[in-house]
Amino acid sequence: MTAQPPEPSPRPAPSGQFRASHDDREAVVERLRDAAAEGRIDLDxxxxxxxxxxxxxTHAELAALTADLPKPHSSASQPPLVLRGGLHGASRGPGRWEVPGHVIAHGGMGGVKLDFTRVECNLPEVTVEAYGEAAGVTIVLPDGWAADTSGMDPGLGGLTDKTTPDRRPGTPLIRLTGSGGMAGVVIRHPNRWERRRLERHPRQG
Structure with missing residues (x-):
């Protein structure tokens, strides 16, 4: 009896032809909404x-809808930036510095200051985990940046939020979490002295 040749196995579909899931579609919807908020596509x-x-x-149909948009920055591979006030304090800014998706600030005995006024950040959202501890944490945001402080525990020192809710398109949302501790956490826009310094030394390039 002659052996029959094995039937060929079905050819795998190209990856772009895989069926899209609800999560796949929702991820593209979020990218499109972010692109509109940044002014890359109009409302129509x-x-x-x-x-x-x-x-x-299919994945191919979804990919076509974002093919002309920049790829989102991946902050998952970046380790969080950790600042510890210690005895003498710590700060980041007001010069340029690379902003990761997650920043952790421990006020310690000397305090911590985070100044975002000179940075360029293309992330849609940055989580700042602030612990006021004994000396507090101060966070300075440029005009046009907004903060969500609903996840913050004010602690004994409290939370002082002097930011405005008007978020300019293309700017990240600062999502503030953590605890005020004994000294508290302050998040605000530049004060008068900081604005004068920014005007005297405008950002180059």
Missing amino acids: ELDSRLEQALTSK
């Missing part, structure tokens, strides 16, 4: 792309 185009995203059946 956003509505059109959102409708296509919600009805897309």
